[in-house]
Amino acid sequence: MEQVPIIKLRQVSKTYDIGGRKVLDRVDLDIYPGEFFVMLGKSGSGKSTLLNLISGIDQPDDDQAQIIIDETDITTLNDTQLTLFRRDHIGIIFQFFNLIPTLTVMENVTLPLELNGMKRKASEKIGQQLLDRVGLGNRSKDFPDKLSGGEQQRVAIARALAHSPKIILADEPTGNLDEDTSQTVLTLLLELTRDSGKTLIMATHNPEVVPLADRVCRIHEGHLQVTRQSPVAKISEIFTLMK
Ligand SMILES: Nc1ncnc2c1ncn2[C@@H]1O[C@H](COP(=O)(O)OP(=O)(O)O)[C@@H](O)[C@H]1O
Numbered sequence: 503m504e505q506v507p508i509i510k511l512r513q514v515s516k517t518y519d520i521g522g523r524k525v526l527d528r529v530d531l532d533i534y535p536g537e538f539f540v541m542l543g544k545s546g547s548g549k550s551t552l553l554n555l556i557s558g559i560d561q562p563d564d565d566q567a568q569i570i571i572d573e574t575d576i577t578t579l580n581d582t583q584l585t586l587f588r589r590d591h592i593g594i595i596f597q598f599f600n601l602i603p604t605l606t607v608m609e610n611v612t613l614p615l616e617l618n619g620m621k622r623k624a625s626e627k628i629g630q631q632l633l634d635r636v637g638l639g640n641r642s643k644d645f646p647d648k649l650s651g652g653e654q655q656r657v658a659i660a661r662a663l664a665h666s667p668k669i670i671l672a673d674e675p676t677g678n679l680d681e682d683t684s685q686t687v688l689t690l691l692l693e694l695t696r697d698s699g700k701t702l703i704m705a706t707h708n709p710e711v712v713p714l715a716d717r718v719c720r721i722h723e724g725h726l727q728v729t730r731q732s733p734v735a736k737i738s739e740i741f742t743l744m745k
């Protein structure tokens with residue numbers, strides 16, 4: 503049975519005013535539900551640009567471009583609609599964690615739920631489950647500066663998952679972590695997304711991710727070169743591989 507893509511990019515180009523180079527040149531791309539899609543490519547090749555277009559943080563150059571997510575062309579949404587769309591569909595994980603320093607760990611994780619209007623008691627229940635899941639159930643009252651980099655990124659993963667988005671975008675999520683911590687964070691992120699059939703799109707320099715991906719794309723001079731990986735190993739095999 504033919505699967506329907508959850509994300510569809512058509513004729514997406516991006517040029518920045520400064521520099522004037524086409525970072526992305528009429529890109530077409532389909533991403534399928536539950537896929538783990540990895541973007542490799544030199545620094546400056548356009549990985550973050552592509553992720554920012556998918557999240558609606560950035561806009562394509564021209565009007566013909568389409569970015570269809572879950573049947574909505576997000577290029578037609580205004581800023582408010584985009585914010586609401588993102589809060590419903592997308593969770594984002596950044597290289598530098600981007601936790602809010604004046605909020606506790608729990609408040610950081612429950613923020614997306616509170617923004618969506620959930621009552622505190624209900625949001626904290628979900629927050630606690632997620633913090634337990636990332637191994638930080640006993641750190642909910644701490645502020646982010648009391649946590650190591652790896653711990654902060656685990657909180658950021660919990661935050662990205664809190665509102666149960668179907669799509670997770672991760673921009674070099676292990677780029678600021680040492681090798682061991684990277685492994686832990688990566689394993690956790692894969693477990694939490696694979697378990698629930700989420701679509702994960704990750705930009706990374708970490709070559710260890712490649713064998714775990716369903717497809718890998720390299721961005722070169724504005725164009726995507728997509729390669730399909732061998733059929734996805736069973737989840738248990740993946741985690742054995744990673745140990
Ligand atoms: N806001 C911006 N203004 C001007 N140029 C930008 C902006 N964001 C990115 N660029 C340029 O676009 C290119 C791609 O950047 P980026 O997508 O961040 O690459 P990557 O994430 O692969 O390192 C780079 O040449 C970068 O300098």
Ligand SMILES: [Mg+2]
Nearest residue numbers: 549550551673
């Ligand atoms: Mg980048």
